[in-house]
Amino acid sequence: MRNFHISRSFVAFTLFSTILVAINNANASEHQQVHIALGTDETEMVITWATIESIDDHGVVNFGTSSDNLTDSVTAVTTYFEDDDAYWYNYRALLTGLKPSTTYYYRVGSKASSWSKVFQFKTLNSGNKWLPSFAIYGDLGIENERSLPYLTKDVEKGMYDVIFHIGDMAYDLYEYGGSRGNNFMRMLEPIAARMPYMTTTGNHEKAKNFSHYDARFSMIGDRHQPNYSADLTDRLNNHFYSLDIGPAHIIIFSTEFYYYTRWGWEQIRWQYRWLEDELIRANQNRKERPWIIVMGHRPFYCLVAGDKCNRKTLERGPIKNGVHYDKTKKSQLNYGLEDLFYKYGVDLQLYGHEHFFVRFYPVHKNVSPSRPKETNPYEDPVAPVFITTGNAVRYFIYYIQPTNSL
Ligand SMILES: [Fe+2]
Structure with a gap:
């Protein structure tokens, strides 16, 4: 009986781990986990995101003040993170020269791979x-x-x-x-x-x-x-x-x-x-x-x-x-x-x-x-x-x- 319980726990754990890895790898090549942080002041914003499986050296942010006209772009700095079973690619881009108190629209990704949806943020007042x-x-x-x-x-x-x-x-x-x-x-x-x-x-x-x-x-x-x-x-x-x-x-x-x-x-x-x-x-x-x-x-x-x-x-x-x-x-x-x-x-x-x-x-x-x-x-x-x-x-x-x- 004891062995049976261990075996059942092991199966459950294996199944659980498999599901978690599957979730982890869902959309693994997509540009994802997009989040933003204030830069030096109201004229800057830092955009950060990740891909899990694939590196995209040409990851960029396209942005502009109209959602259907993202006229500006900034290339991201890409780094790789690895620790035990964890790994992913980080993308960071610093947007500068933004106007205060203005709504910007942006997407992340690249021509060679895929694009995220279009997001928006508003810069702070000055x-x-x-x-x-x-x-x-x-x-x-x-x-x-x-x-x-x-x-x-x-x-x-x-x-x-x-x-x-x-x-x-x-x-x-x-x-x-x-x-x-x-x-x-x-x-x-x-x-x-x-x-x-x-x-x-x-x-x-x-x-x-x-x-x-x-x-x-x-x-x-x-x-x-x-x-x-x-x-x-x-x-x-x-x-x-x-x-x-x-x-x-x-x-x-x-x-x-x-x-x-x-x-x-x-x-x-x-x-x-x-x-x-x-x-x-x-x-x-x-x-x-x-x-x-x-x-x-x-x-x-x-x-x-x-x-x-x-x-x-x-x-x-x-x-x-x-x-x-x-x-x-x-x-x-x-x-x-x-x-x-x-x-x-x-x-x-x-x-x-x-x-x-x-x-x-x-x-x-x-x-x-x-x-x-x-x-x-x-x-x-x-x-x-x-x-x-x-x-x-x-x-x-x-x-x-x-x-x-x-
Ligand atoms: Fe705490």
């Missing part, structure tokens, strides 16, 4: 005298993707300017020889091909040193990033980068560097120094962009103890208070981010990871600083306001749509 609308969430998988129908409808209505997915995707991208990642990216295409889909990593992207995540996304950030003048594939800043959007300076960073130190410690220090440079520059430019918003994956404060969260203080010490960088317990804590973000007057911090939505009062060092009675704590807050929005896997995404005038 300047700071407008109020952007963002969808912000963490924790969206290929199963239990309860927010996706709402998100899709909202995108079709043009409710947002940018989507931020702040870590934990697909659960997990690398699984089943990368086919879970392929299917997730196909699932996202209706929204991510139309709206800039900006990302950073969560704990579920950690596999293989975040390489599956890195292979699928193309964040570059603004012109102040250290590798700004490099070629496109050397300009990728998928873990930390910044953007100016309307009246806000937005800084995206990795909380995961503090937890996966088996991939090294140096990135904690590099990121911290970059963050401080960014915050100094953002403050110098504060009249122009008065909001400073940071986003990462794991929140400093938690409502559910455990999962790397201190049961007594309900805080995640390494990110919030720092790490023993020289690895001796007696040494000073370094590179904690709470003091840094407080010192430079960050207004708003958004995180995912915990599968619910919470908005805190302004908080610093575990308390909400006192303020005059009857005042609105969120108006010109005395400390950063924290929002946890890791609930895409449940029912709703959270979006910020300012209603006050500038």
